[in-house]
Amino acid sequence: MTELEPRPADVVPHDPNTVLSPAALDRLDRSIPENTKTAYRRQARDFVAWCEERGRDTLPASAQTLADYVSHLCDLDRAPSTIEQAIATIRVAHREAGYDGKPDTRAALRILKTHKRDRAEQGKRKKKAPPVTLTALRAIIDATDPATLAGRRDRVMVVLGFAMMARRSELAALRIEDVTFTDDGLTILIRKSKTDQDAEGAEVNIPHGVHPDTDPVRVTRAWLDRLDATDGPLLRRVNRWDQLQPGGMSGAAINERVRALAIRAGLPNGADFTAHGLRAGGPTEAAKAGQPVSFIADHGRWSKTSPQVLEYIRPVDKWRDNPMRGIGL
DSSP states (O other): OOOOOOOSOOOOTTOTTTOOOHHHHHHHHHTSOHHHHHHHHHHHHHHHHHHHHHTOOOTTOOHHHHHHHHHHHHHTTOOHHHHHHHHHHHHHHHHHTTOTTOSOOHHHHHHHHHHHHHHHHTTOOOOOOOOOOHHHHHHHHHTSOTTSHHHHHHHHHHHHHHHTTOOHHHHHHOBGGGEEEOSSEEEEEEOOOTTOTTOOOEEEEEEOOSSGGGOHHHHHHHHHHHHTOSSSBSSEEEOTTSOEEEEEOOHHHHHHHHHHHHHHTTOTTGGGOOTHHHHHHHHHHHHHTTOOHHHHHHHTTOOTTOSHHHHHHHHHHHHHTOTTTTSOO
């Protein structure tokens, strides 16, 4: 077998009760986010290649094959989350092919547990993009040139990313028509997001800022005045000669641009910064200002049951509510 990836359940082509129309198949396919499908394909491709090199069956794969493959990923020092994704990909592919509950994961998970313990003993931890705090945000803004197209675009990108607590996919999807100026600030329509499974959309309200260079209203208006357009992608591509190009920025391009700006700004460990740091920086600073967790979660469009927002807030709480504070040390 040369292919292993999740797909809609197989149907019997000549039985009208089991056939799906092309439109239904298309909607099923589009129900899975593109980045998820890309990750599945990559994981499936690597697993198939590993099995073929060793003469092992990929579908159905034995419990020993899965366990040995997980051990192989441990030898490569893959992150535990990457290995968990690989196990999930293989299991989903088996389920879709009619092999429910296969392959057995007990040995694989025990090996993964050992890998996690080994990494902990080596001092390795889950790598997190540093949050773009207000200090870092202002340093990045100072590294941009508002006299250029790229500089104005970059200011909108980082300020809105921070103020919206935006995912990079949300930033990439923004259109000029989604931005409304109001007396109180900006209202931005997010047409769909990771936690908006029904694509109902959400509106994010952003008040005026107090510093001219990081005021979301001011930097957005400055960019739109220079762009001189009423529709299309908000974040446009700009070439090295500062010339506007057709189309908008992709999520990957936004990620790389944030990293490049952090390096240009001279931030410590600048190469570690990503677009996710903008999403993390917003709740970090909001927590410092004493905003309730429920308000922060709602603004950032986190699921009500998601623990993710607490990961950004806990470091603030550890300093603010530190039991060693004020004891007279």
